[in-house]
Amino acid sequence: MYVCLCRGITEKQVVKKITAGVNSVAELQQTLGAGVECGKCCDYMQEMLRAAALETVAALLVEKRSVDD
Numbered sequence: 001m002y003v004c005l006c007r008g009i010t011e012k013q014v015v016k017k018i019t020a021g022v023n024s025v026a027e028l029q030q031t032l033g034a035g036v037e038c039g040k041c042c043d044y045m046q047e048m049l050r051a052a053a054l055e056t057v058a059a060l061l062v063e064k065r066s067v068d069d
């Protein structure tokens, strides 16, 4: 699925960058070129970043709980 139609950037490409440590829309713009034309994809990229951050926090909480138990 395309995230950025203007640049033909896919969800898979965005996920790969986020997994590699990219944590802001500005960084996605710089590294992928997504979101630099019409900007309509920026909100979705922000949601993807937020979801990834929540997953990371949830994983850390699970890990902490298993250490505490």
Ligand code: FES
Residues within 6 Å of the ligand: 003, 004, 005, 006, 007, 034, 035, 036, 037, 038, 039, 040, 041, 042
């Ligand atoms: S859809 Fe990404 S800049 Fe237009």
